Structure formats: structure tokens, C-alpha cells
Amino acid sequence: MKKITKEIVVDTIPIRDKDTYKNKMGRILCVGGNHEKGGAIIMSGLAALYSGAGLVTVATDPVNRTSLHTHAPEIMFVNMYETENLIQAVKDKDVIVIGPGLGLSEVSQTILETILKSATNEQYLIIDADAITLLGEGKVKRETNAHCIFTPHLGEWQRLTGLDKNKLTVDSNQQAQKDLQSTVVLKGSPTQVYIDSDVFENTTGNPSQATGGMGDTLTGILAGFIGQIPNVKKAILSAVFIHSYIADQLAETHYVTLPTQVIRELPKVMRTFADAKY
Numbered sequence: 001m002k003k004i005t006k007e008i009v010v011d012t013i014p015i016r017d018k019d020t021y022k023n024k025m026g027r028i029l030c031v032g033g034n035h036e037k038g039g040a041i042i043m044s045g046l047a048a049l050y051s052g053a054g055l056v057t058v059a060t061d062p063v064n065r066t067s068l069h070t071h072a073p074e075i076m077f078v079n080m081y082e083t084e085n086l087i088q089a090v091k092d093k094d095v096i097v098i099g100p101g102l103g104l105s106e107v108s109q110t111i112l113e114t115i116l117k118s119a120t121n122e123q124y125l126i127i128d129a130d131a132i133t134l135l136g137e138g139k140v141k142r143e144t145n146a147h148c149i150f151t152p153h154l155g156e157w158q159r160l161t162g163l164d165k166n167k168l169t170v171d172s173n174q175q176a177q178k179d180l181q182s183t184v185v186l187k188g189s190p191t192q193v194y195i196d197s198d199v200f201e202n203t204t205g206n207p208s209q210a211t212g213g214m215g216d217t218l219t220g221i222l223a224g225f226i227g228q229i230p231n232v233k234k235a236i237l238s239a240v241f242i243h244s245y246i247a248d249q250l251a252e253t254h255y256v257t258l259p260t261q262v263i264r265e266l267p268k269v270m271r272t273f274a275d276a277k278y
Contacts, residue, residue: 001170004193004202004241010276012234025054026227029093030220031080031115032130033101034108038064040101040129040216043259045075047220048097050266051239053227057093059086060101080111090118095223096146099131100216104139112140119146124226126151128219136160148182149236151219157186170199183236185222187215191240195233205244208251213259218243221266242269 028048033041038060045058049072058068059078068075078089090096098115102108112131119125125146127135132152134140136159142148150160158165161176170192177184177194184194189207193200221239229235246265247257254261 002200004200004237009238009241009273012238013270013273015274022054027055027093028053028095028223028227029057029089030097031059032099033060033064034103035061035063037101042068043213043216044097044100044220046072046263047217048224050263051221051224053224086114087118094227095124097126097219097223099128102130109140116144119144121145126219126222132156132160150182151185153187202240204241204248206248206251208257209247217259217262
């Protein structure tokens with residue numbers, strides 16, 4: 001098993017071209033956040049924004065709109081219950097996140113089906129949280145042309161694959177990943193990334209991260225990095241590393257690391273990695 005190291009991140013995060021502009025920095029759509037769990041998709045959208053994505057849209061329950069714009073007026077809003085508007089929002093995006101705070105209702109199922117069917121083979125679809133559960137329980141069929149990236153924790157991974165928790169091995173996980181024909185970011189201690197025919201193990205992370213919203217934040221960083229960095233494999237590995245690297249730094253002085261703290265540190269830490277090239 002290969003290791004995700006600091007050197008990969010230094011090699012991956014670019015110095016921006018002087019003539020770049022927002023449309024070249026990644027167009028991201030984050031979908032989720034019902035009336036009870038709006039914070040999940042707001043954190044995902046914030047993480048995409050703070051990790052450098054040029055244009056971020058959050059499709060969520062209208063009850064979350066004011067909170068979203070209070071946290072980040074830079075993020076655009078779409079009502080996720082308006083199907084035609086949701087389909088339109090998908091069309092010009094580079095990366096789509098689906099699942100954080102989505103819920104498991106019939107309406108949630110319809111939203112997931114809409115995203116799966118609307119996404120194209122030129123887009124990356126990050127499937128997280130409730131979206132994984134809906135697929136794992138067979139309530140929604142995975143019919144999509146997009147390049148899929150699953151980001152489950154162990155419980156979600158078991159529901160998605162049917163693997164026995166006592167028989168979770170690198171080999172069984174890798175076979176399941178091949179069957180899914182997707183990339184898998186298996187969150188845990190440590191997080192493992194199953195991509196192409198390779199398996200990587202993260203070298204950062206600590207118990208202070210055991211806080212709600214930490215995974216939602218990771219999905220946003222993944223989306224932001226994939227939207228900006230042409231080498232998608234390195235983008236994924238770097239996002240996984242830097243998410244926990246920041247938490248490690250915070251844990252030196254904090255007993256608990258909040259996802260919003262990780263998000264706020266992203267631009268500064270990314271600048272440090274970019275400058276380390278020189």
C-alpha cells in the first residue's frame with residue numbers, strides 16, 4: 001500500500017497563472033441539506049469555496065438560503081426541489097457533490113435520481129453520506145455517465161457493498177471498488193484511497209476530527225481540488241492529505257477540531273504548499 005505524503009501535495013498545488021479567471025478554477029455544484037441538516041451542505045460548499053473553486057453553487061432546501069449567504073455571499077443558491085432548475089444547474093459544472101444532509105425521503109430519492117441522470121461523462125460526481133445510503137439500500141439505481149467518487153465511512157461502505165464488517169480487507173475493498181468502477185475514499189483511521197489499480201493510505205489525521213461535518217468538509221475540498229487541478233488522481237490524494245494535515249496542526253492546541261476551523265485555514269495552508277515548490 002502506498003502512502004499519501006506531503007511531497008505529493010507540494011507537487012500538486014499549483015501557483016496560479018497571472019491571467020487565470022474564475023471559470024478556469026472549477027465550477028462546483030453541491031446538492032443536499034434538507035430542512036433539518038442544512039449545515040452539512042453549507043460546510044461542503046464553504047470547503048469548495050475556501051479550497052479555491054472559482055464558482056460554487058449550493059442546491060438545497062430554501063430554508064437554508066439565508067444561513068448559506070450569511071456564511072458566504074460568494075456562493076450561489078438553487079432550490080433543490082425545483083427539478084428543472086436543478087437540471088439546469090448541473091449542465092455547466094465540472095464537479096458535483098451529492099449527499100451531505102440530503103435525507104432519505106422519497107423527495108431525496110428523486111433529487112438523487114435527477115443528479116445521476118443529468119450528470120455527463122465529462123463531469124465528476126462525488127457521492128457522499130445519504131446518497132450512499134440510498135444507493136446501498138437499493139432505493140435508487142446507480143445509473144449515471146459521470147465519473148463517480150464515493151466517500152463512505154465504514155458503515156456506509158458496508159451498506160453500499162454488502163461486505164461483512166469482519167471481512168473488510170484491502171483486497172476485498174479493492175475488488176468492491178473495481179466492481180463499482182469508481183474511485184473510493186474510505187474514511188477512517190487512517191483514510192484509504194482506492195483509485196485506478198492503486199491503494200493509498202493517508203499519513204495525516206487524529207482523534208480531534210471526530211466531529212459532525214468533518215466528512216462534509218472533505219467532500220467540498222475534493223470538489224474544489226478536482227475543479228482546479230488537471231491531474232485528478234493527485235487532486236484527490238492532496239485533498240485527503242491537506243484536510244487532515246490542517247486538523248493535525250490545529251490539534252496541537254485544540255482538544256476538538258471543528259470542520260469550520262479546517263475550512264478557514266485552507267487558503268493559508270494551500271499557499272504554504274504552493275510556495276514550497278521554490
